[in-house]
Amino acid sequence: MTTPQTDTAPTQGHAANKVLSVDAMGGDQGPATVVAGLSAFLSDEREARVILHGPKAELEPMLAKHRISDRVTIHDASDVVKMTDKPSHVLRNGKKTSMWSAIEAVRERQAAVAVSCGNTGGLMAMSMLRLRKAEGVNRPAIACLWPSRNPSGFNVMLDAGADIRADQDDLLTYALMGASYARNGLDIAQPRVGLLNVGTEEHKGRAELKVAHELIGNAAIIGDFEYVGFIEGGDLPSDKVDVIVTDGFTGNVALKTGEGTATLISELLRGALLKNPLSMFGALLARGSLGRLRKRIDPRRVNGGVFLGLNQTVIKSHGSADATGVAAALHLAYRLAQSGFSDKVAARVASAASLAQDAGTESETDGLNTNTGK
Amino acid sequence: MTTPQTDTAPTQGHAANKVLSVDAMGGDQGPATVVAGLSAFLSDEREARVILHGPKAELEPMLAKHRISDRVTIHDASDVVKMTDKPSHVLRNGKKTSMWSAIEAVRERQAAVAVSCGNTGGLMAMSMLRLRKAEGVNRPAIACLWPSRNPSGFNVMLDAGADIRADQDDLLTYALMGASYARNGLDIAQPRVGLLNVGTEEHKGRAELKVAHELIGNAAIIGDFEYVGFIEGGDLPSDKVDVIVTDGFTGNVALKTGEGTATLISELLRGALLKNPLSMFGALLARGSLGRLRKRIDPRRVNGGVFLGLNQTVIKSHGSADATGVAAALHLAYRLAQSGFSDKVAARVASAASLAQDAGTESETDGLNTNTGK
Numbered sequence: 015m016t017t018p019q020t021d022t023a024p025t026q027g028h029a030a031n032k033v034l035s036v037d038a039m040g041g042d043q044g045p046a047t048v049v050a051g052l053s054a055f056l057s058d059e060r061e062a063r064v065i066l067h068g069p070k071a072e073l074e075p076m077l078a079k080h081r082i083s084d085r086v087t088i089h090d091a092s093d094v095v096k097m098t099d100k101p102s103h104v105l106r107n108g109k110k111t112s113m114w115s116a117i118e119a120v121r122e123r124q125a126a127v128a129v130s131c132g133n134t135g136g137l138m139a140m141s142m143l144r145l146r147k148a149e150g151v152n153r154p155a156i157a158c159l160w161p162s163r164n165p166s167g168f169n170v171m172l173d174a175g176a177d178i179r180a181d182q183d184d185l186l187t188y189a190l191m192g193a194s195y196a197r198n199g200l201d202i203a204q205p206r207v208g209l210l211n212v213g214t215e216e217h218k219g220r221a222e223l224k225v226a227h228e229l230i231g232n233a234a235i236i237g238d239f240e241y242v243g244f245i246e247g248g249d250l251p252s253d254k255v256d257v258i259v260t261d262g263f264t265g266n267v268a269l270k271t272g273e274g275t276a277t278l279i280s281e282l283l284r285g286a287l288l289k290n291p292l293s294m295f296g297a298l299l300a301r302g303s304l305g306r307l308r309k310r311i312d313p314r315r316v317n318g319g320v321f322l323g324l325n326q327t328v329i330k331s332h333g334s335a336d337a338t339g340v341a342a343a344l345h346l347a348y349r350l351a352q353s354g355f356s357d358k359v360a361a362r363v364a365s366a367a368s369l370a371q372d373a374g375t376e377s378e379t380d381g382l383n384t385n386t387g388k
Numbered sequence: 389m390t391t392p393q394t395d396t397a398p399t400q401g402h403a404a405n406k407v408l409s410v411d412a413m414g415g416d417q418g419p420a421t422v423v424a425g426l427s428a429f430l431s432d433e434r435e436a437r438v439i440l441h442g443p444k445a446e447l448e449p450m451l452a453k454h455r456i457s458d459r460v461t462i463h464d465a466s467d468v469v470k471m472t473d474k475p476s477h478v479l480r481n482g483k484k485t486s487m488w489s490a491i492e493a494v495r496e497r498q499a500a501v502a503v504s505c506g507n508t509g510g511l512m513a514m515s516m517l518r519l520r521k522a523e524g525v526n527r528p529a530i531a532c533l534w535p536s537r538n539p540s541g542f543n544v545m546l547d548a549g550a551d552i553r554a555d556q557d558d559l560l561t562y563a564l565m566g567a568s569y570a571r572n573g574l575d576i577a578q579p580r581v582g583l584l585n586v587g588t589e590e591h592k593g594r595a596e597l598k599v600a601h602e603l604i605g606n607a608a609i610i611g612d613f614e615y616v617g618f619i620e621g622g623d624l625p626s627d628k629v630d631v632i633v634t635d636g637f638t639g640n641v642a643l644k645t646g647e648g649t650a651t652l653i654s655e656l657l658r659g660a661l662l663k664n665p666l667s668m669f670g671a672l673l674a675r676g677s678l679g680r681l682r683k684r685i686d687p688r689r690v691n692g693g694v695f696l697g698l699n700q701t702v703i704k705s706h707g708s709a710d711a712t713g714v715a716a717a718l719h720l721a722y723r724l725a726q727s728g729f730s731d732k733v734a735a736r737v738a739s740a741a742s743l744a745q746d747a748g749t750e751s752e753t754d755g756l757n758t759n760t761g762k
Contacts, residue, residue: 161652162652163652175586178586178593178594179594210641212549212552212636212637212640212641219552219637220552220553220637246640246641246644247640247641247642247643247644247645247646247647247648248644248645248647248648248651249648250645250648250649251648251649251652252648260641262586263586263593263594263638264637264638264641266586266620266621267584267586267620267621267634267638267641267642268621268641268642268645269621270620270621270622271621271622271624271642271645271646271649272621272645272646272648272649273621273622274621274622274623274624274625274626274646275624275625275645275646275649275650276649276653277622278535278536278537278625279650279653282681283657283681285681286674286677286678286680286681287674287677287678289677289680290676290677292673292674292676293673293674293676293677293678295670295673296669296670296671296672296673296674296675296677297670297674298670299666299667299669299670299673300660300661300666300667300670300671300674301670302664302666302667303660303661303663303664303667303670304660304661304667306660306663307656307657307659307660
C-alpha cells in the first residue's frame with residue numbers, strides 16, 4: 015500500500031523523468047506549430063529533453079531553425095492519424111503513425127509522458143491498447159483544468175469525455191485519480207473533491223450518484239483528500255472545491271458549455287468596446303488590465319487533457335492549439351513527468367481497490383449490474 | 389388535429405388571456421419586490437390584469453403605494469411555501485399557501501398563466517397535482533432561455549431540471565413542446581431544434597439519444613420545426629439552433645455551468661478594470677458600451693423557467709429575482725398568455741402522440757423498458 019507521504023515525496027531523478035514523448039503530427043496547425051511550441055517550452059526548461067515523432071526529413075530542418083536539434087531526438091514515423099479517422103481504423107492501420115510511435119516511447123520507458131495534438135478518440139484507443147488500464151481501473155478518464163477562483167487559478171474536472179458512462183465504482187476511481195492529479199499537477203497537498211449533481215441535498219440525483227457519494231466519502235482517508243459532497247454546475251469555477259467528479263457525458267457537455275459561454279462573452283465584450291470612439295479610447299486606457307484578464311481566461315493556458323487510469327500518462331493537446339497552447343501542454347506534461355505521477359496514481363488506485371475488495375465486493379457487483387447499456 | 393397554421397394564428401381575445409396569476413410570496417426578497425416588479429410590468433402593459441396571491445392585509449398597502457390597486461385583485465392566502473420545504477410536505481400541507489392559490493386560478497381559467505418565485509420542487513409537484521400532465525406527455529419539462537447569437541438574443545433549452553431522467557419518447561416530446569414555445573415565446577415561425585450530445589457524428593452518444601435522433605427527425609413535419617441533428621455544449625449560445633433538447637440532469641448542469649462561467653468572467657472583468665487608475669478611467673469612458681453588454685448578458689433578463697407539458701402554463705421566476713427579474717418573468721408570461729400558448733402546445737403534442745400511436749407503438753414500448761431506475 016502506498017502511504018499518503020509517498021504520493022507527495024519527490025521522486026529520484028531518473029533520466030526518463032526529464033524526457034517527454036511528443037507527436038509532431040495530427041494537429042490542425044501542422045508540425046511547424048508543434049515545433050515552435052516545443053522550442054518555447056525547451057527555453058523555459060533547461061534540463062528537459064524530448065523525443066519527437068514524425069517524418070524525419072520534414073522535422074529536421076524545423077529543429078535546426080529553432081536551434082533545438084541537440085535536445086530533441088527524432089523517431090522517424092511516416093504516417094499520420096487524421097482528425098477524421100475512426101478509433102477502429104486507427105487501431106488496425108496505425109502502427110506506422112507518429113501517434114503510435116509517441117505512445118511506444120512511454121511504453122518502453124524512454125520517456126515519462128506522451129503528448130499529442132491528434133484525434134482524441136484515436137489517441138485514447140491506442141493508449142488503452144498499448145499502455146493498458148492500470149490495476150483497479152475499469153474506465154480511464156480525461157481530466158481537464160477549469161479556470162477557477164482558487165489560488166492556483168484552476169480546478170480539475172474529470173471525466174471530460176473519455177467514456178459516456180460511469181457507474182459508482184468508476185466515479186470513486188475518478189475521485190482517487192483526480193485527487194492525485196491535483197496534488198501532483200497543481201501542488202495541492204489535500205485536494206477537496208466534489209461530486210457533480212443537480213443539487214447539494216443528499217436525496218437528489220441519480221441512483222449511482224447516491225452510492226458514489228457514500229463510496230467517495232469513505233475513501234477520503236485512503237485517498238488523502240477532503241470530500242465536500244455534492245456540488246452543482248455553478249461550483250465548477252468556484253473555490254469550494256479542487257476536483258470535480260462526473261461521468262464523461264455530463265463532463266463533456268459542461269466543458270464545452272463553459273468554453274462556449276466564455277467565447278460568447280469575449281466576442282460581445284470586444285463588440286461593445288469597438289462600438290464607438292469613446293469606448294475604444296476607454297479600452298485603450300484599460301488595455302493592460304484587459305490583457306491580463308484575457309490571459310487569465312485564455313483557453314490556451316488550460317490546454318491539456320490528461321488521460322488517467324492507464325499505466326502511463328498521455329496528454330491530449332487541443333487539435334487547434336497554437337504554439338502557446340502546445341507549450342502549455344508540454345509544461346503540464348513536464349510537471350507530471352518530474353513528479354513521477356504515473357506510478358503514484360497507479361499505486362493510489364490499486365491500494366484503494368484492494369482495500370475496497372477486502373471490505374467486501376457489494377458495490378462492485380452493483381457496478382457490474384448497472385453496466386448494461388443505458 | 390391541430391394544423392401548423394393554428395399554432396401561429398392569433399387567438400381570440402378572451403378576457404383570461406390578459407390576466408396573470410401571481411404568487412406574491414416565497415421569493416427570497418419578499419412580497420415588496422414582487423409588487424415592485426408587478427408595478428413595472430403593468431406600466432408597460434396597459435391592458436394586463438393580475439390576480440395576486442398572499443396575505444391580503446400585507447399586500448393591500450403595497451398595491452396602494454404603487455397605485456395599481458385597480459388592476460390587481462388579491463386572493464387572500466395566509467400560508468407560504470418555504471424554500472426549504474420538500475415537495476412531499478408541500479403537497480400534504482400546502483392548500484392554504486399563496487402558491488396553491490396561484491395555481492388554482494389558472495386551473496379555474498380565471499387567469500392564463502401562473503408565475504411564482506417560490507421553491508421549484510414544490511411548484512412543480514403542486515402544478516402536476518392540480519393542473520395534470522397534458523395528453524401524450526410522460527415527463528413535464530422546464531424550458532429556460534439561453535443568451536445566444538440569434539437575432540432574438542436567446543435560445544430555448546429544455547429540460548432544465550424538472551426530471552433527472554428522459555428516455556427517447558420524452559426527448560421527442562421536449563422537441564415538440566420546445567418548438568411550440570420558441571414559436572409563441574420568441575416569435576420564430578419554424579424553429580431549428582437540436583439534440584444535445586457529446587459530438588455531432590451519428591454514432592456518438594447514449595443509446596436513447598440515437599433513437600431520439602430518429603424520432604425527432606421524423607416528427608419535424610408534424611411539429612413544424614427544422615431538425616438540425618446532434619449539437620454540442622459549445623452550440624448552446626450559437627445561432628445554429630433555436631431549441632436545445634436534453635434530459636433534465638444534463639440540462640441543469642449545463643445551465644448552472646453557463647451561469648457560473650458568466651458570473652466568474654464578470655467578476656474578473658470588474659476586478660481587472662478596478663485594478664489601477666488608468667483602467668478605471670478607461671472603464672468610465674467605455675461605461676455606456678459596457679452597460680449595454682451587461683444588460684445583454686444580465687441573467688435577470690432571461691428570468692423565467694417555463695413548465696411545459698401540463699394542461700396550463702406555469703412560470704418559475706428565480707427565487708432571488710429583484711423587481712427587474714420579476715418584471716421580466718411577467719412579460720414572458722403575458723406574451724405566452726396572449727398567444728394562447730397553453731392550448732396550442734397541448735394540441736401539438738397530443739396530435740404528434742396520436743400519430744406516433746397510429747404508426748405503431750414500438751418506440752413507446754422501448755420507452756417504458758428504459759424507465760427502470762438508472
